[in-house]
Amino acid sequence: MFAQLGSTFGSLFIVWTMFQRFFPLHLQTYVDKYLKRLVKFFDPYIQIKFYEYSSDRFRRSEAYIAIENYLSSKSTEQAKRLKGDSVKQGQSIVLNMDNEEEVLDEFRGVKLFWSKMEALTRSQTISYYPTSGKMYYKLSFHSRYRESVTKSYLKYILEEGKAIGARNRQKKLYTNNSNDDRYGHSRRWSHVVFEHPASFDTLAMDPKKKKEIIDDLVTFHQSKEYYARIGKAWKRGYLLYGPPGTGKSTMIAAIANFLNYDIYDLELTAVKDNTDLRKLLIETSSKSIIVIEDIDCSLDLTGQRKTKPKKEENKVEVCPIKKKADEENESKSSKDESKNSKVTLSGLLNFIDGIWSASGGERLIIFTTNYVEKLDEALIRRGRMDKHIELSYCDFEGFKVLAKNYLNIDSHPSFETIGSLLEESNITPADVAENLMPKTTMGDSETCLDNLIQALKAAKEEAMKKKAEDEEKLKLKADKGLQEEEKLGGS
Numbered sequence: 001m002f003a004q005l006g007s008t009f010g011s012l013f014i015v016w017t018m019f020q021r022f023f024p025l026h027l028q029t030y031v032d033k034y035l036k037r038l039v040k041f042f043d044p045y046i047q048i049k050f051y052e053y054s055s056d057r058f059r060r061s062e063a064y065i066a067i068e069n070y071l072s073s074k075s076t077e078q079a080k081r082l083k084g085d086s087v088k089q090g091q092s093i094v095l096n097m098d099n100e101e102e103v104l105d106e107f108r109g110v111k112l113f114w115s116k117m118e119a120l121t122r123s124q125t126i127s128y129y130p131t132s133g134k135m136y137y138k139l140s141f142h143s144r145y146r147e148s149v150t151k152s153y154l155k156y157i158l159e160e161g162k163a164i165g166a167r168n169r170q171k172k173l174y175t176n177n178s179n180d181d182r183y184g185h186s187r188r189w190s191h192v193v194f195e196h197p198a199s200f201d202t203l204a205m206d207p208k209k210k211k212e213i214i215d216d217l218v219t220f221h222q223s224k225e226y227y228a229r230i231g232k233a234w235k236r237g238y239l240l241y242g243p244p245g246t247g248k249s250t251m252i253a254a255i256a257n258f259l260n261y262d263i264y265d266l267e268l269t270a271v272k273d274n275t276d277l278r279k280l281l282i283e284t285s286s287k288s289i290i291v292i293e294d295i296d297c298s299l300d301l302t303g304q305r306k307t308k309p310k311k312e313e314n315k316v317e318v319c320p321i322k323k324k325a326d327e328e329n330e331s332k333s334s335k336d337e338s339k340n341s342k343v344t345l346s347g348l349l350n351f352i353d354g355i356w357s358a359s360g361g362e363r364l365i366i367f368t369t370n371y372v373e374k375l376d377e378a379l380i381r382r383g384r385m386d387k388h389i390e391l392s393y394c395d396f397e398g399f400k401v402l403a404k405n406y407l408n409i410d411s412h413p414s415f416e417t418i419g420s421l422l423e424e425s426n427i428t429p430a431d432v433a434e435n436l437m438p439k440t441t442m443g444d445s446e447t448c449l450d451n452l453i454q455a456l457k458a459a460k461e462e463a464m465k466k467k468a469e470d471e472e473k474l475k476l477k478a479d480k481g482l483q484e485e486e487k488l489g490g491s
């Protein structure tokens with residue numbers, strides 16, 4: 001009889017949760033209070049809540065995200081009010097139940113009731129029409145299935161939800177902000193969908209070096225158990241160095257596409273202090289690349305925060321990730337200049353080594369610099385930056401990749417001339433790419449290759465002029481030294 005009564009009250013309560021939104025808030029609170037008491041007394045139903053944010057408020061709960069993914073198809077079939085979101089380059093729309101909707105699931109003959117709810121914050125309870133609070137999914141089921149649900153069903157939906165999430169996954173490019181959102185949730189990262197087309201196929205660099213990097217990435221990606229066995233955090237550090245326009249940012253994009261990882265573009269000059277840095281790191285998800293570009297400009301080795309100097313005016317086309325980040329950061333740095341805050345070298349080293357980088361695992365940390373010689377040994381020693389990759393001026397192999405990318409050609413009579421000119425001049429892949437890009441819709445390969453030959457000749461001339469100037473300077477220095485020696489000898 002008690003079970004029957006409980007079941008009736010339980011059903012009544014479920015019906016109430018569905019319709020309570022049609023009543024004024026003070027009535028909702030009143031009915032809720034007494035109905036809950038009755039239900040508690042007789043109710044054979046068990047409830048489990050899954051909040052969107054864990055108690056630390058730093059991260060969206062993995063369980064919540066998995067449940068959201070899992071319930072998506074059921075919501076599409078059952079819920080009357082849905083929310084839509086596009087995934088995978090905007091090619092498809094995923095639907096999810098709206099707040100206060102309910103869907104039914106069945107697992108091995110057990111009926112499970114899911115509802116999406118919003119817990120009102122204190123300040124919002126005075127309003128009749130609340131706007132937004134703490135979101136959660138609520139699962140209700142009969143107590144006789146407690147074991148089956150807690151032991152098997154929850155495990156099942158977590159796995160299913162994660163698999164669905166992986167299938168729908170869009171890569172994201174995150175940039176750091178300094179403030180929390182208006183509900184006090186930490187929103188230190190904001191993101192856009194990452195759709196850069198770079199790949200290792202389109203990257204101009206020595207094929208042997210390229211293969212070595214790809215092999216390293218594959219090994220890392222497949223080494224979860226290995227890292228667990230040796231007791232190390234599942235992370236790997238890459239240092240990319242070389243002159244501007246040699247493809248450092250492009251390589252990061254190619255790595256993200258290759259591994260299907262998100263990118264966290266960390267602008268150190270917008271980080272308040274070491275604590276802020278740790279918080280930012282905690283919020284990064286696994287399967288991600290944490291990038292600090294131009295590390296030499298971001299951190300002073302005495303530990304003071306630096307304001308990034310404006311980049312030299314450069315004729316190269318800037319990689320889109322970098323351009324966006326640069327634009328955002330320039331405005332951020334100017335806003336932050338007044339703040340009295342700093343990230344220190346030791347804070348950064350802790351960030352790389354510490355337990356913070358272990359939470360979640362599967363992370364690449366990439367630093368880029370144009371001036372590797374300026375960096376502190378401690379920062380780039382193996383173990384921290386496991387792989388040092390030099391990106392350099394364009395050679396013939398690199399040129400062939402770019403000719404294929406931009407002109408779709410594998411050979412041409414001009415290739416020989418270009419090959420020998422490349423050996424005699426220092427020209428970046430960005431400059432080569434710029435010349436190979438047709439300037440008008442009528443532009444043909446012939447014109448582009450001619451443009452490149454002219455640019456290479458100019459670069460060669462400049463290189464020769466510089467060499468002559470350097471030699472002259474050296475000679476002058478040597479003569480001066482000789483004169484001084486003679487003077488000293490005379491006296």
Ligand SMILES: Nc1ncnc2c1ncn2[C@@H]1O[C@H](COP(=O)(O)OP(=O)(O)OP(=O)(O)O)[C@@H](O)[C@H]1O
Pocket residue numbers: 202203204205242243244245246247248249250251316317318319320322369370391429430431433
């Ligand atoms: N190795 C390369 N392979 C293919 N394209 C390249 C390469 N290097 C440069 N490019 C082209 O030049 C543009 C600028 O390159 P990128 O921003 O990757 O250089 P960078 O080394 O990161 O420069 P900086 O040091 O100024 O940040 C890219 O958008 C790309 O079109």
